[in-house]
Amino acid sequence: MDQFTLNLLVVGATFALYIGIAIWARAGSTSEFYAAGRGVHPVLNGMATGADWMSAASFISMAGIIAFSGYDASTYLMGWTGGYVLLAMLVAPYLRKFGKFTVPEFIGDRFYSQAARNVAVICLIVASITYVIGQMTGVGVAFSRFLEVDNTTGLFIGAAIVFMYAVLGGMKGITYTQVAQYVVLIIAYTIPAIFISLQLTGNPVPALGLFSNDVNTGAPILATLNDTIEALGFKSYTGQHDSTLNMFLFTMTLMIGTAGLPHVIVRFFTVPTVADARSSAGWALVFISLLYLTAPAVGAMARLNLINTFYPNGVEQPAVELSQIETAPQNLWVRNWEKTGLLTFDDKNGDGRIEYNANNDTNELNVNRDIITLANPEIANLPGWVIALVAAGGLAAALSTAAGLLMAISSAVSHDLIKSQINPGISEKGELLAARISMAVAIAVATYLGLNPPGFAAQTVALAFGLAASSIFPALMMGIFSKKINNVGAVSGMLVGLVTTLVYIFLHKGWFFIASTASFSDADPMLLSIKSTSFGAVGALLNFITAYVVTGMTKEAPEDIQELVESIRIPKGSGAATDH
Amino acid sequence: MADKSSSNAYWKANIRTIQLFLVIWFVASFGFGILLRPMLAGISIGGTDLGFWFAQQGAALVFLVLIFAYAWRMNKLDREHGVEE
Numbered sequence: 294m295d296q297f298t299l300n301l302l303v304v305g306a307t308f309a310l311y312i313g314i315a316i317w318a319r320a321g322s323t324s325e326f327y328a329a330g331r332g333v334h335p336v337l338n339g340m341a342t343g344a345d346w347m348s349a350a351s352f353i354s355m356a357g358i359i360a361f362s363g364y365d366a367s368t369y370l371m372g373w374t375g376g377y378v379l380l381a382m383l384v385a386p387y388l389r390k391f392g393k394f395t396v397p398e399f400i401g402d403r404f405y406s407q408a409a410r411n412v413a414v415i416c417l418i419v420a421s422i423t424y425v426i427g428q429m430t431g432v433g434v435a436f437s438r439f440l441e442v443d444n445t446t447g448l449f450i451g452a453a454i455v456f457m458y459a460v461l462g463g464m465k466g467i468t469y470t471q472v473a474q475y476v477v478l479i480i481a482y483t484i485p486a487i488f489i490s491l492q493l494t495g496n497p498v499p500a501l502g503l504f505s506n507d508v509n510t511g512a513p514i515l516a517t518l519n520d521t522i523e524a525l526g527f528k529s530y531t532g533q534h535d536s537t538l539n540m541f542l543f544t545m546t547l548m549i550g551t552a553g554l555p556h557v558i559v560r561f562f563t564v565p566t567v568a569d570a571r572s573s574a575g576w577a578l579v580f581i582s583l584l585y586l587t588a589p590a591v592g593a594m595a596r597l598n599l600i601n602t603f604y605p606n607g608v609e610q611p612a613v614e615l616s617q618i619e620t621a622p623q624n625l626w627v628r629n630w631e632k633t634g635l636l637t638f639d640d641k642n643g644d645g646r647i648e649y650n651a652n653n654d655t656n657e658l659n660v661n662r663d664i665i666t667l668a669n670p671e672i673a674n675l676p677g678w679v680i681a682l683v684a685a686g687g688l689a690a691a692l693s694t695a696a697g698l699l700m701a702i703s704s705a706v707s708h709d710l711i712k713s714q715i716n717p718g719i720s721e722k723g724e725l726l727a728a729r730i731s732m733a734v735a736i737a738v739a740t741y742l743g744l745n746p747p748g749f750a751a752q753t754v755a756l757a758f759g760l761a762a763s764s765i766f767p768a769l770m771m772g773i774f775s776k777k778i779n780n781v782g783a784v785s786g787m788l789v790g791l792v793t794t795l796v797y798i799f800l801h802k803g804w805f806f807i808a809s810t811a812s813f814s815d816a817d818p819m820l821l822s823i824k825s826t827s828f829g830a831v832g833a834l835l836n837f838i839t840a841y842v843v844t845g846m847t848k849e850a851p852e853d854i855q856e857l858v859e860s861i862r863i864p865k866g867s868g869a870a871t872d873h
Numbered sequence: 874m875a876d877k878s879s880s881n882a883y884w885k886a887n888i889r890t891i892q893l894f895l896v897i898w899f900v901a902s903f904g905f906g907i908l909l910r911p912m913l914a915g916i917s918i919g920g921t922d923l924g925f926w927f928a929q930q931g932a933a934l935v936f937l938v939l940i941f942a943y944a945w946r947m948n949k950l951d952r953e954h955g956v957e958e
Contacts, residue, residue, distance in 0.1 A: 367928035371902045374933040378898045381940045382891050386947075500930060504919025513920025531921040533910070540907050566958050568948055575940035582933050589929040862887075863880050863956040 296677050300439040303681035304688060307477050311458075311470045311692075318469045333468055335569045339576025341468045342560040344475035346373075346577065347584055348424075348694030349431020352478055353687045354751035357665030359592030360599070363530035365540065366592070369751060372544045372758075374578060374585055376551020381574035384552050385561035387773045387861045389570035394562065395701075396555040396765065397709040403772040405854055406780035407714060412787045414705045416764035417555045419795065420757045421698045422735055424554075426806070427753035428455075428695040429743030434663045434750070435691065437633040439684040444634050445744060451691070452740040458692055459699040459732055468563060471697075474689040479583055481686020485670040485679050486587045489594050492673060499590035518597050524608040525600070526651035530593065536822045543755070546829035550758025553766030556694075556701040567864035595665050598672045602627070603649040603658060612646040626671030635661035636668075662749050702735045703728035747802040748826075755826040756798055763790035763832025771840055773862070776855040782844030790836030794828050801825035883954035890946055894939050901927065901935035 294302075333341070351373065359366040391399050397417060401410025429448060432455065437447025483499075490502035494514055507517045519529045528534050551557060560577070561570045602624065603613050618624045618638065630636040638647045638658045649658040667687055670679045707728040712719055719727070746753050764787050771778040771786070802825055803811040816822045823831070850858075860866075905913060910924030918926050951957035 364925055364928065367906060367925075370929055371906055371932045374936050375898065375902050378894070378936050378939050378943075382894060382943055503929075504921075504926070515925075516920035519920075531925050537907060541903060544903065544907065568944070568951065568958065571944040571947060572941070575937065575944055578933075578937050578940055582937060585933055586930050859880065862884050864951055864958050865956040867958055 294677075296680060297439075297441060299677050300681045300684050303678065304439060304685045307685045307689060310473055310477075311689075314470045314473055333563045333565075335564055335573040336576050337472055338468070338560060338564050338569075338573045339578075340475045340580050341471035342557070342573070342577035343580035343584075344471040344478060344689070344693040345560060345697040346557060346581060346694070347475075347478065347690050348750075348754060349428045349435075349687065349691035350751040350754035351581075351584060351588070352482060352690035353431040353434060353666050354427075354663050354749050354754075355666075356588045356591040356595060356669070357662035358749060358751050359589055360596040360665050361662055362535075363528075363593075364533055365535040367589075368535075368540050368544045369547065369755075370585055370589060372547025373551065374581060375544070376548040377574050377578040377581070379548060379552035380557070380561070381571050383773070384558060384769055385570040385574050386567045386864065388558060388769070389561050389564065390567050390861045390864060390867045392562075392867060394559075395704050395709055396558055396769075397705055400765075400768050400772065400783070401709070401713075403854065403857065404768075404778075404780045404783040405851070406784065409768075409780055409784050409787070410709055410713070412784055412791075413765065413768065414709050416760065416787060416791050417705050418702055418735075419791065420554065420760040420764070421556065421702045422739055423760060424556075424754055424757035425695055425698050425735060425739035426742045426746060427750045427757065428691045428698070429739050430746045430753060431663065431687065431750040432691045432695070433743060434633070434635060434661075435667060435684055435687040437635070438630065438664070438667055439681075441629070441632055443632070447633070448740060448743055452736055452743075455692060455695045455699075456733060456736050459696045459736075471693045474693040475580060478686040478689045478693075479580070481682045481689070482584050482591075482666075483587060485673070485675055485683060486591050486594075488675050488679065489598070489669065489673045490590060493594055493597065499594075500586040503590040503593055514597070515593065518593055521597065521600055521608055525649065528651075530596070536816075539816065539822055539824055539827050542823060542830045543827035546759050546762050546827055546833075547755065549766045549833055550760075550762035550829055553761040553764070553769065554758070555705070555761075555765065556697040558769075559701060567867050591666065591669060595669045595672065598669075599660065599665075600649065602672060603647060612648045615640050615645050615647055618647055623674055626668055629671065630664055630668055633664070635664045699732045699735060703731045706731035742806050745806070745808060747806045747808070752826060756802070759794050759798065759826060759829025759832065760791065762829035763794040763836055767833050767836040767840065771837070773858065776858045777849040778840055778844050779847055779850045781847050782840040782842075785843045786836040786840030789839040790832040793835055794832035797828040797832070798825045879954050880956060883950060883956055886950050886954075887947065890943065890950075894943055897935065898939060902932040906932050 355369050388399055393399060397410045397413035400413040401407060432451030433444050433448030436451045437444045486499040487497055490496055490499040493507060494502040494505040495508050496502035496505045505514060507514045510517045515531055519531060523529055561573060564570050564573050605613055618627050640647060641657050647657050648655055650656050667683055670683055707724045711727050712724055767790060768783050768787050801811055801813050801815055803809060815824045905924055906928035913923040916923040
């Protein structure tokens with residue numbers, strides 16, 4: 294059976310599984326639609342949160358970024374795990390106690406203002422759509438490879454499937470489907486990593502293999518990798534090349550963004566008790582860590598294997614011959630990925646060899662970082678079913694997150710905007726229609742912007758974290774940990790955080806991500822080398838300062854709101870959700 | 874509803890726990906992984922140094938322990954102050 298048929302079979306089988314589960318667990322009421330009836334066991338909820346959380350950015354993109362940035366990319370690893378500590382201690386238990394359905398609903402009630410709720414909806418939509426752009430980039434890469442079409446066609450097919458998939462069910466369907474998706478994606482991520490770790494280090498646990506010896510050289514694999522890439526003129530793998538300030542701010546941005554992203558927070562509305570909300574965050578991190586502890590090994594080993602493809606006799610010897618690339622069976626993956634346009638090579642000096650090095654004038658190979666995870670099993674010459682499995686895993690990661698995000702966007706529009714203010718008398722049918730229309734619009738916008746994405750999938754997603762970090766996280770924090778912050782303070786804080794971060798991003802990535810309108814390149818020394826992806830932490834600080842200053846100048850929150858804050862601080866009496 | 878002084882004491886105990894845990898959270902990631910990495914450079918592990926390990930794996934393991942420790946500690950506090958569900 295050829296690879297193409299095998300890919301279709303495996304991906305098709307996993308899709309059939311998800312659809313089957315979605316039909317079996319169809320939502321019966323609004324409580325089930327928005328919060329799965331609050332009957333989900335914390336371990337299962339943790340697993341579903343893991344799938345929801347680990348998107349195309351984690352699965353498809355992150356290991357590729359680590360492969361090319363080495364130590365500097367540790368920021369992603371720390372940032373996307375450390376946020377769960379904040380979620381468990383600072384956000385999840387209190388919002389579960391509050392017991393409503395959406396994050397804007399909490400912000401609106403706590404800051405006793407429709408304006409606060411509307412601003413929260415705007416923040417949510419801006420962050421979530423940016424996040425969906427990153428998913429579209431990843432889906433495009435995955436579909437282009439396994440359907441053997443160019444990247445743009447892959448993106449359109451992906452968008453159509455995301456749309457059909459997301460409008461199918463509510464939160465309950467999504468929760469159980471996501472459990473299945475987690476299982477698919479973690480198996481798909483781990484199996485090739487085990488094979489490759491065994492090949493290179495003899496250690497079956499990739500996380501340990503990363504710190505083991507290379508079976509060929511006998512030296513530690515990271516030392517071998519450093520020597521290899523430095524011989525080609527690249528910067529060392531384990532060294533720090535990014536500024537400490539930028540690494541610090543970026544890690545902080547990802548952490549607090551995690552604790553401010555509505556599609557993650559709503560996961561904790563689906564557990565039975567406040568205590569379950571705390572442990573559920575722990576279980577989520579257990580399942581996430583299984584991938585995150587493996588990812589750095591995947592990155593380092595993929596980089597080594599990539600170089601071995603182009604320097605089969607070692608980096609001191611001449612590079613691979615062009616005729617080898619075009620015909621040899623072990624180089625089939627290069628030809629396959631060339632079709633997607635995401636890998637290109639060009640024998641510029643006409644010596645019949647493809648050189649890969651850090652010098653722009655003599656380098657003859659360009660590899661899009663987002664293909665590394667998906668191409669990894671092919672580079673290592675693993676069996677066809679592993680390659681098909683990784684394609685299925687990448688799609689599971691992208692689809693599960695896209696579904697969660699679209700769910701958050703549509704409930705913000707239908708529940709927080711339309712039902713609560715524009716048309717309170719709207720029928721259930723009308724509410725559902727509004728939800729679907731908002732999903733469709735979000736997908737269309739994200740697909741259009743995904744054609745020329747502002748970065749690799751993980752970088753685009755990082756921008757979304759910056760937006761959530763600067764706008765929503767501080768509002769939640771102040772809403773829970775301060776009794777005094779008032780409506781004007783919270784609204785002006787959120788606006789200052791969102792607008793400064795958005796403007797900072799647009800100045801670097803172009804207005805509305807149209808690249809030609811950008812005025813700064815990333816890491817401009819004039820702006821202290823703070824990259825656009827790292828600004829969220831600064832925006833959050835501005836948000837806090839604004840809210841405190843404005844509250845200081847106006848009347849503090851009224852007595853009944855202060856009582857509300859006291860009640861969300863203790864678990865007792867959480868009970869079932871109060872309907873709106 | 875628990876009486877006011879009891880829930881105040883509960884909240885203060887919670888805040889103290891959060892502060893302690895946030896210090897550990899910060900030191901394991903921003904500390905060992907980024908700011909203090911040069912100081913840990915002397916401790917080598919698998920071809921690199923301890924700071925690299927903390928940044929790529931160690932911090933995540935510390936986070937895991939922290940969350941479960943927090944969940945356990947808060948369940949105990951909930952019962953002690955009579956505010957459990």
